[in-house]
Amino acid sequence: MKDLLRTSDLSRDDIELLLQTAAEFAENPLRSRTALANQSVAIYMTKPSTRTRLASETAVAHLGGTPIFIRGDELQLGRGETIADTAKIISGYCSALIIRTYAQADVDELGANASIPVINALTDDDHPTQLLADWLTIRENFGTDIAGRKFVYLGDGNNMSHSWLIMGAIMGAHVVAATPEGAWAPDATVVETAKKIAAHTGGKVEVLHDPEVAAKDASVLYTDVWMSMGDSESEREAKVLALSPFAVNENLIALTNKESIFMHCLPAHRGEEVAASVIDGARSVIWREAYHRRTTIQALLFHLTKGDLKGSKH
Numbered sequence: 001m002k003d004l005l006r007t008s009d010l011s012r013d014d015i016e017l018l019l020q021t022a023a024e025f026a027e028n029p030l031r032s033r034t035a036l037a038n039q040s041v042a043i044y045m046t047k048p049s050t051r052t053r054l055a056s057e058t059a060v061a062h063l064g065g066t067p068i069f070i071r072g073d074e075l076q077l078g079r080g081e082t083i084a085d086t087a088k089i090i091s092g093y094c095s096a097l098i099i100r101t102y103a104q105a106d107v108d109e110l111g112a113n114a115s116i117p118v119i120n121a122l123t124d125d126d127h128p129t130q131l132l133a134d135w136l137t138i139r140e141n142f143g144t145d146i147a148g149r150k151f152v153y154l155g156d157g158n159n160m161s162h163s164w165l166i167m168g169a170i171m172g173a174h175v176v177a178a179t180p181e182g183a184w185a186p187d188a189t190v191v192e193t194a195k196k197i198a199a200h201t202g203g204k205v206e207v208l209h210d211p212e213v214a215a216k217d218a219s220v221l222y223t224d225v226w227m228s229m230g231d232s233e234s235e236r237e238a239k240v241l242a243l244s245p246f247a248v249n250e251n252l253i254a255l256t257n258k259e260s261i262f263m264h265c266l267p268a269h270r271g272e273e274v275a276a277s278v279i280d281g282a283r284s285v286i287w288r289e290a291y292h293r294r295t296t297i298q299a300l301l302f303h304l305t306k307g308d309l310k311g312s313k314h
Contacts, residue, residue, distance in 0.1 A: 001311030003111040003118040004300060006104075007128040007166040008193060011312040012201065015170060018309075019136050021299040022292065026136075029062045029295075035302055036065030039095040045121075046072030046101045051266060052121045052129070055293035056098050062298055068094065072101070087113035095305055098297070117304035119297070125187075127159050130265050131167040132296035134222070137289040141261050142219060149219040152176040154211055154246040155273055156239075157186035160224040160265055165190060165205055169197035170312070174204040178214035180242040185209075197314050211246045215255040222263040223248050223273045240272070249275040253283065261285045 001009065010018075024031060041060045045053060053069065060067040077086055087110045090097050096117045099107055104125040111118040121129050142149060153164040157179040165186065168175025175194075179185045186207060194205045208214045215221060226243045227236060248262065262274070262284045270276040279286060303309050 001309040002304070002307075003114075003120075004128055004304065004309075005107055005111045005118065005120050006126050007131055007163045008170075008197070008314050009311055010128065010167075010170060011310055012170055012172070014309045014311065015132070015135065015167075018132055018296060018299045018303060019139060021302060022132065022136050022295040023139075025062070025295040025298045025302075026292065029298070032063055032302055034064045036060060036063040036095060036305065039064075040066040040068050040093065041096045041098065041301065042068050042070060042090050042094045043098045043121075044070045044072075044075070044090075044101075045099070047122065049100055049122075051290050051293045052100050055129075055297050056121065058294050059298035059301055062294075063301060065095065065301075083109045084113040086110070087118075088115075091115040096301055117301075119300055119304070121297075123159065125159055125162060126166075127163045127265070128167075129293065129297055129300065130160065131163045132300070133289055133292035134164075134263060134265075135167060135171065136292045136296060137263065137285055138220065138261075140288065141285065142259070146171070146173050146219075150174045150176060150217060151220045151222070152178060152214045152218040153222045153224075154178045154214060154248055154252075155223045155243055156184050156226055156228070157207075158224060158228055160222075161186045162190040164222065165194035165207075166197065169194040169201060169203045169205055170314075172198075172201040172203045174206075176206045176208055176214050176218075178208045178211050178246060180246070181209050182242075184239060184242055193314070211252060212255060215252040218256045219260050220263055221248050221252060221256060221260065222265075224265055225267065225269055226273050243273070247273055247275070248278050250277060253278055253281075263289055266290055 057067040
């Protein structure tokens with residue numbers, strides 16, 4: 001496995017290895033401080049970022065490498081140089097490429113043409129690095145035995161809902177996406193893929209449209225902002241109206257099991273997708289979750305550059 005382009009690229013064994021290594025990096029960030037010594041990693045972002053940029057640059061530095069941050073307007077891509085040519089140029093200078101952008105097809109093309117590992121740090125379709133951080137946080141709270149637990153995402157059927165369903169299926173978990181029907185439901189192809197994976201792993205994938213049914217006895221309630229980068233402002237009123245019943249509030253938390261935690265990939269809009277009393281309350285693990293963006297990206301860089309990941313057969 002050369003690249004991490006989609007969550008579905010990962011096998012269960014890959015995820016287990018990455019989570020173990022990330023946990024070790026959480027304990028000792030500098031345990032592999034020379035792994036990327038005298039090497040550089042390009043971090044190319046056409047979308048603004050707080051956690052992904054900080055996590056990526058810090059991860060590279062902790063491995064002894066030099067991060068090279070590149071904004072979308074700082075490459076010749078905007079002036080007609082092809083993605084394929086850009087991939088080959090970056091491969092000549094750097095040991096890995098982390099990219100955060102809009103189109104999944106652009107990330108796929110970079111992976112196909114780069115000779116170095118390419119890591120998808122968010123597209124409109126998928127967000128695999130976030131899910132690694134999420135699952136390490138879940139492990140810290142519940143351990144490896146997830147039998148009988150339900151992991152619930154509420155809100156927009158966006159890239160986060162897609163990643164949530166696919167990763168949960170790979171892990172053999174009972175995962176739920178609770179969304180409105182219609183325009184803001186998860187992509188049907190992604191749901192079908194997740195169900196096929198779950199059929200082999202013993203997981204269970206559900207898409208529900210009733211937030212209270214979804215939240216009942218859940219171990220995790222997870223949400224994301226309702227308006228993502230690139231969403232049309234003309235849709236805001238209709239989208240907020242449709243998503244309002246899925247806001248994570250104290251009433252939904254009360255339906256979960258007594259050990260439940262609240263998760264959010266951030267940034268958050270208190271009073272919209274989540275109540276302030278929930279995100280700032282005792283069940284919230286958002287800061288640890290955000291911390292693990294660094295540990296898991298560090299683990300990805302460590303293992304991808306060594307060729308340790310085998311990839312999935314999904």
